[in-house]
Amino acid sequence: MITTLIERLAFWVLIAPLLPGIINRVKALVAGRRGPPVLQLYYDLIKLWQKEVVLSRLASAGFVAGPAVAWVAVMGAALLLPVGGAMGFRGDVLVLIYLLGLGRFCTAWAAMETGSAFEGMGAVREVSYAVLAEAALIAAVLSLSIQTGSVSLATMLSPAPGAGAVLLAAGLFTVLLAENCRVPFDDPNTHLELTMVHEAMVLDHSGPLLAVILHGASVKLLLFAVLLTEAVVPMGGLTAWAAAGVLASGVITVTVGVGLVESLMARAAFRRVPLLLTTAFLLCLFALLVAWKGTGA
Amino acid sequence: MSNGTVNLLIGLVMGLNLIALGSSRLPSLIRTISAQGVTLGVMPLVLAKGNIEWGLVLVALGTVAGKGLIIPALLRKATRAAAVEQENEPYIGFVSSLLLGAGGTIAAVALAGALPLLPEHAGVLLVPGAIASVLTGFILLIGRTKAISQVCGFLILENGIYLFGMLLIRSTPLMVESGILLDVTVGVFVIGIIVDRIQRAFDSLDTRNLTTLRE
Numbered sequence: 001m002i003t004t005l006i007e008r009l010a011f012w013v014l015i016a017p018l019l020p021g022i023i024n025r026v027k028a029l030v031a032g033r034r035g036p037p038v039l040q041l042y043y044d045l046i047k048l049w050q051k052e053v054v055l056s057r058l059a060s061a062g063f064v065a066g067p068a069v070a071w072v073a074v075m076g077a078a079l080l081l082p083v084g085g086a087m088g089f090r091g092d093v094l095v096l097i098y099l100l101g102l103g104r105f106c107t108a109w110a111a112m113e114t115g116s117a118f119e120g121m122g123a124v125r126e127v128s129y130a131v132l133a134e135a136a137l138i139a140a141v142l143s144l145s146i147q148t149g150s151v152s153l154a155t156m157l158s159p160a161p162g163a164g165a166v167l168l169a170a171g172l173f174t175v176l177l178a179e180n181c182r183v184p185f186d187d188p189n190t191h192l193e194l195t196m197v198h199e200a201m202v203l204d205h206s207g208p209l210l211a212v213i214l215h216g217a218s219v220k221l222l223l224f225a226v227l228l229t230e231a232v233v234p235m236g237g238l239t240a241w242a243a244a245g246v247l248a249s250g251v252i253t254v255t256v257g258v259g260l261v262e263s264l265m266a267r268a269a270f271r272r273v274p275l276l277l278t279t280a281f282l283l284c285l286f287a288l289l290v291a292w293k294g295t296g297a
Numbered sequence: 298m299s300n301g302t303v304n305l306l307i308g309l310v311m312g313l314n315l316i317a318l319g320s321s322r323l324p325s326l327i328r329t330i331s332a333q334g335v336t337l338g339v340m341p342l343v344l345a346k347g348n349i350e351w352g353l354v355l356v357a358l359g360t361v362a363g364k365g366l367i368i369p370a371l372l373r374k375a376t377r378a379a380a381v382e383q384e385n386e387p388y389i390g391f392v393s394s395l396l397l398g399a400g401g402t403i404a405a406v407a408l409a410g411a412l413p414l415l416p417e418h419a420g421v422l423l424v425p426g427a428i429a430s431v432l433t434g435f436i437l438l439i440g441r442t443k444a445i446s447q448v449c450g451f452l453i454l455e456n457g458i459y460l461f462g463m464l465l466i467r468s469t470p471l472m473v474e475s476g477i478l479l480d481v482t483v484g485v486f487v488i489g490i491i492v493d494r495i496q497r498a499f500d501s502l503d504t505r506n507l508t509t510l511r512e
Contacts, residue, residue, distance in 0.1 A: 163308055275319055278392050282315060282399045289403055 012078045016218040017041040019255050026259025048211035058115035066110025067209050071216040073103035078223045082154045090152045093141055104130055111201035118193045122200025132277035133178040139284035140172050147291040157230040164290035169232040171283030176224040182258055184268040225254040300420050302343050307426035309336050311402050314433040318398040319391055322383055326449050327372045334364025337456055341466055356474050363478045368485045375489040376445055379496040389440030401432035423463055430457030444492050444502045455481055
């Protein structure tokens, strides 16, 4: 039990920073550049970890505790996902949703701690997007739950292929883009504070705190990619190695997809974002409808 | 072919309904209408379950040509003549009309079971699809201010009625089908002329200008 837990933890901690590297590589290739190395985030994390922290005079302990609690919450949520053997309990999907919510709350809280106007603005934007994205995520979880008649991640992530899976994939992919602050919801490369969403929240974090935030963001990206793959691709009948291969290729497909979206689409205007997120919510809601009607007929 | 294909097509029609509710640009709205017309045109062939007669093929071809090509072309021409691209201030916002449409669609699917349908129609989504399209058409007709968006709402409403008519595909004569199609085409043609007149009189396609009478 303990060894599997450590293996699982090592998997999430070590693999996660690879994903932003892959996205950046895809973007660079599409744009015809060489781009940073795929392992760039690992170097960044090591460098940031060795730097000192600059603290605002206004900041309380929450400024330090926020990123730490957010990281632990996201890691806890990630550990609940069945990767190579189930490890959950009944109702763990609810814990997953609440842990993601807790992580977001702590990031926003730490952002408010600095007393900077930009960070408050970023927190407001992040939370207002999250309200809509969370509705879509909950609808997706409900549709999986109705499809399989279960509330534990290990059994409910074995979907039936069909129209519902397509709707769910589209909805969850949009949620992934919104939750991880990617284009078209947010531009991770922006350097203008007024246009930032997530980046504005972490402007005043430095050193190890920023490293923790960046690592937590990459874990969250991997978490959503794994969730999307497992929610859409039925992997119940496969052997352990085949399932691992399918999972890996699914995650890489999702990551490359994010990179392609980021290369080919412009960022949506702020007033268009609610429409996009409502669309994601509706996609998940219709997946729910398909799951409900499909089992009824 | 099976009910599954029909239901997939009707699902597509429902999805296109929602896209039409969410799109603020007129060209994309017209493209959605066109795609919906083509989807509806294929429907009689799928519903025939193998025994395809020449009449059915004619209906299908006529629908694809009329709803998928001619009417959108007329609308595009009107849009270009009036030089309007975007629906700016709808009465009902895009998010709320999208939610309304989705609520209507879900209610239609959920409540269609309560209707006294023939057993052969019970497993097919034809009736819910028809009700959802009619509701979508109403929302577009009520909620938009530009004349061309309202025409699109009217077309989606008509598509819903067409979908309902699919239930009677065996008993409706070909003449009735082609008559309806002709009516709709002429209707859109006339509306194209009206749009041009509104544009000339008010320099915009905002139908709110038409609510006050003048000498």
